[in-house]
Amino acid sequence: MKKLLYQFDTDALPSVFDNVVGYDGGADHVAAYGGVNADNVGALVEGAIFTRAQKDKKHTGIFIGGGNLPAGEAVLAAVRKKFFAKFRVSVMFDSNGCNTTASAAVAWLAHGRSLAGKRAVVLAGSGPVGQRAAALLAHEGASVALTGRKRDVVQAACDRIHARFGIVVDAIEAPTSAERGAAIDAAHIVLATGAAGVALLEERQWQDSATLELLADANASPPAGIEGVSAGDRGASKHGKILFGALGFGALKLALHRACIARLFEQNDLLLDAEEIYALAKTLVGKTATP
């Protein structure tokens, strides 16, 4: 019985990254569909749930990805709506790598230490990775603020986090470097989740902070999101702070993504979303080799 992964991508062109990791996670075949939405996914799901005997359904899995988090969430809801009784297969949800990337970053930040009571600021956190990271930092007990260039965009992201996780995240409008510098005042943790190659914070803005303990940058494309954090940093020490770069926690992100794909084929009723993926990250952190 071949392990079949159906990759449903909300973008027109399905992600090659997600396709490769589908194979590396153990699928025998990955069928990638682009332009998937809540209206057209139903027939695809029916094909996945009605074709194999109950004992064999675990050999079929669904991965939902794409650059648009709300669109991905709508597809996830539509997929789950199609399931009934034993007619279901396991599903992983990871639009733009939001759950695996945020889980890897936050699992490293929380590794061997408590984040409870800390103030965390997610810079440029209105995207998929930032939203999930904010929720996970709050889950670890931190009070979380999220910055972005426009108040309505940041507030909408915070509202989505509240609707999905029941967590209150402060919205901070900070379009300039100076305003982002002010936003991290009194923070203990700064996580940058800006778009690739966007510089958000200068080293001089954080190096002398009396409160900052941990900095992490999800952006792997130069220039860095946080100047002074190297992409390969994984617990490096600088100016008395502990640093994590995109490649530094990227090894865990990849291992986690592969492990999630492998899990899909262990049973037919698994949902791997933020909570489940983060729980798995906590079991893997500190144990993965570099990719």
Ligand SMILES: NC(=O)c1ccc[n+]([C@@H]2O[C@H](COP(=O)([O-])OP(=O)(O)OC[C@H]3O[C@@H](n4cnc5c(N)ncnc54)[C@H](OP(=O)(O)O)[C@@H]3O)[C@@H](O)[C@H]2O)c1
């Ligand atoms: N390390 C890993 O393993 C890994 C895996 C996946 C992704 N990533 C990286 O993680 C980061 C976050 O991913 P994502 O998909 O959430 O990002 P995204 O949606 O592309 O961008 C995140 C936010 O960046 C802000 N932004 C965009 N252009 C900007 C500009 N010119 N100046 C200032 N802010 C700007 C936007 O916020 P506002 O419009 O609200 O300002 C946007 O919501 C990316 O750098 C991505 O490459 C890393």
